[in-house]
Amino acid sequence: MSKEEMFKELADAVISCKKDAVDAAVEKARSEGIEPAEIIEKGLAAGMNEVGIMFERGKLFLPHVMLAAGAMESGVTILEADMPKDTASKKLGVIVNGTVEGDVHDIGKSIVSTMLQSAGFEVHDIGRDVPLQDFIDKIKETNADMVGLSALMTTTLPGQKAVIEMLKEQGLRDNIKVMVGGAPATENWAKKIGADCYAENASEAVAKAKELLV
Template identity: 85%
Template sequence: MSKEAMFKELSDAVITCKKDAVTAAVEKARGEGIPPAEIIEKGLAAGMNEVGVLFERGKLFLPHVMMAAGAMEAGVKLLEADLPKDAASKKLGVIVNGTVEGDVHDIGKSIVSTMLQSAGFEVHDIGRDVPLQDFIDKAKETNANMIGMSALMTTTLPGQKEVIEMLKEQGMRDKVKIMVGGAPATQNWADKIGADCYAENASEAVARAKELLL
């Protein structure tokens, strides 16, 4: 079975929400020696991304999304032991991640949190529709090196800018890096509001976090 076919099997298993199929596909991919990060990114996360797209289009409903997320988590859990031991024992950094206030989109942000965790970061996912001050309070509480903010609607995008302004007012801007993402966000937007980086997807988020924190 080719790598591509295996990634498709992993992805399809997540889309159909079948935990047994996900764990079986993960075991098969492991047996073929595919690195755990690739299994997560190109298989499980790809399937979850597709679930997100179908949900946005009204083809799937929330219970399906939650079941798919549960199936994906079961697959990720199986791989935790395979992730590099130094990644498990040595934290690469502490990241607070959430979707800004007024925005209830969760899937992309959850995938980013999972991928960052798998890469060895300590991630505090504070959910969706998060009051802006909560990002800062959580960063203080956890001594975070980075705050990740997702916004999936143009109306909630300004929340990312506000958090940066609030950090400046509270004398914390130089203590944390800021990563922004979400459908309406762009590199230009990140530059305009003074964020440290923009990530288009989960694998890019991991790469940017490593660049900034290592």
């Protein structure tokens, strides 16, 4: 089976909403020596994007989306074991990452955390629907070098801007880099709100974090 066929099988497994099919496709891709990051981005996430498109077109309903999300998470969990948690003896930097208040979407944010961690960053993933002040508190507590702010809805996107304002008000903005992401975020939005960078996906997030912190 070619790599492309393998990615399609992974994506189709997510679309089928079947956890067993996802787990089997992940095990297969893994045994073929495909990198976890590729399995996630070109296979599982591509499938989840398809699910999103079908949901938007009214071809799939929320329970399907929830099942597909659960199936994808199961596949990602298998792969997490393959990603070295502690690659560098000296950490590349400390990053607080979370999904802003009012937003429960966390699949993409968790992938970003996992990939940053396996790239050698110390990551404090504070979850989803996180009260904005909690980002600030965690940044202080961990003396973080960067904060990642995820938002998947146009209605929660302003939370990213609000955190940046809070960092300024509390005198912390000069000591921390801000990275924003999530489907409705864009490069332009990042510029507009004064973030340090935007990343479209997890690999790009790792590249940008290295650019800014290493």
